[in-house]
Amino acid sequence: MVVITPSTDHVTVSPxxxxxxxxxxxxxxxxxxxxxxxxxxxxxxxxxxxxREQVWTVTEGTRELPWAR
Structure with a gap:
């Protein structure tokens, strides 16, 4: 098993x-x-x-999916 540690090299900041x-x-x-x-x-x-496939896990709050309306 590979353990992934978040890195500042892989951070994208938008407004x-x-x-x-x-x-x-x-x-x-x-x-x-x-x-x-x-x-x-x-x-x-x-x-x-x-x-490609992506995994999004909501840990707090909610996410509105436009195609799920």
Missing amino acids: NATMTGLAAPSRGSTRLSTWTVRMDAGTTGPEDSIS
């Missing part, structure tokens, strides 16, 4: 969120990408275009 990449093909995963994302309440992110 709406801070995203920390964990698993990704560039870090040894075959296809899966996993992120932790921190957003303030009431903010929205840009429309996302996903090119």
Whole structure:
């Protein structure tokens, strides 16, 4: 088992969120990408275009999925 430790090298900051990449093909995963994302309440992110499987785990608050309305 590989243990992934968040690194400042894999942090992306936008006006709406801070995203920390964990698993990704560039870090040894075959296809899966996993992120932790921190957003303030009431903010929205840009429309996302996903090119591979991603795992998002909400640890606090909620996420509204536009396709699940």
